[in-house]
Amino acid sequence: MKVNGFSFRRYFFFCLRLLFRQRREVALPLFFFLLVSSLFPLSFANHAVPLLAPAALWITALLSILLSLNNLFREDVEDGFMEQLMVAPQPLGGLVAAKMLAHWVAYILPMFVCLPLLGLWYNMPSDTLFVLSLSLLLGTPTLLVLGALAAALAAGLKQGGTLLILITLPLATPILLFGLTMVDMSQNGLSYAAARDFLAAMAVVSIGIGPLVTAASLRIGMD
């Protein structure tokens, strides 16, 4: 797919390469994810851990995604690269989409790799672990888009990082609740199709219009 000399694949790999070169920084949110996830089983009584596990992992995942989003546009805005992208003939929505996909691969995909380990920490049955992973897989695109939108709006601001969290958390609450409903239903042996379909629908909408809305927000934020 090429529009005005813009190749989604090339820019995606470009972003990925950049992220790989700063892999120590990229690892920080993942480290945060592991650290906080280990705090929950430490601080609660043993019998409460399985009960608590899905909620703890979902909240920790949400927070570490927010932590990672702080870096999504900030450097590009600060060193002027974002302004270059805006005046470039390539569609900004496409550039943002490639950037967000690279962000998902670099920051969020490793969390899924760690999930089986966390399942062991939390003594989670494999069924629950599967449904939890599925709920996170369907939920993270929407979380990423909501956070990217907030990051774009807060890009040039002094308190950007705090504002990003403040804006995203209330907007992300429904996603969190539906994700946990899914796990809860499956734990009680009920069908979790309704919550799964809702999350999937939100993910499709987010992937479809998210990059465009984020690009528009960047233009507003950089105004």
Add this chain to the structure above:
Amino acid sequence: MIRKFSSPKTFYPLAGKLMPWFFWTFAVLGLVGLYWGLVLAPVDAVQGQSYRIMYVHVPAAWMSMMIYTSMTAAAITALVWRTKVAEYWLLCSPGLGASFTFITLVTGSLWGKPMWGTYWVWDARLTSELVLLFIYFAILAMKSAVPDRRKAARVMAMITVVGFVNIPIIKFSVDWWTTLHQGDSIFRKGGPSIAPAMLVPLFMMALSFTSYYFWLVLKHIRTMIERKPV
């Protein structure tokens, strides 16, 4: 039409003409509605006197959602047509919306203690209303973080439109989930389930609250126009 109505030059005198109407609707209906609701309306067979808090709680809850909906309309107008009045509308509404949401939560809690035996439960209606309060706070935070007024309005507009998802969730939460909060008793199939002697003052209060909001918004927008002449 939008362009003509929303140019500050047309809007300013129009708002000036409308303001006294809203003010007197607010004042007269508010006083009559409060007296009728708190003194004249019959005592509830089950809840006793404490049901009377609904004359503040229910209109405030309606306002919390109505203000957000009006903000969403203003946000879309501001983003698409970049009209100044829509931006002003957006700038001065979230504070009022947050106040009404806060009143809703507080009066609801006070009623919940004698009726449910608890100030707060995490049921869908209460939680989504609390989320609405946090969304209002997020919008207000962005307002204070962006120094330029017009840019602030457009940043707020983006968040408002995205956050609108929460409004249908609040409205239908009592139908979609099993909640401790009772279901709709006014706008429902088969007509309201409240006696007219209790219902009429409720509508008076709702109309009074709405007029209060419009009166304040118009006043606020006029002040903003005055401060920065076009």
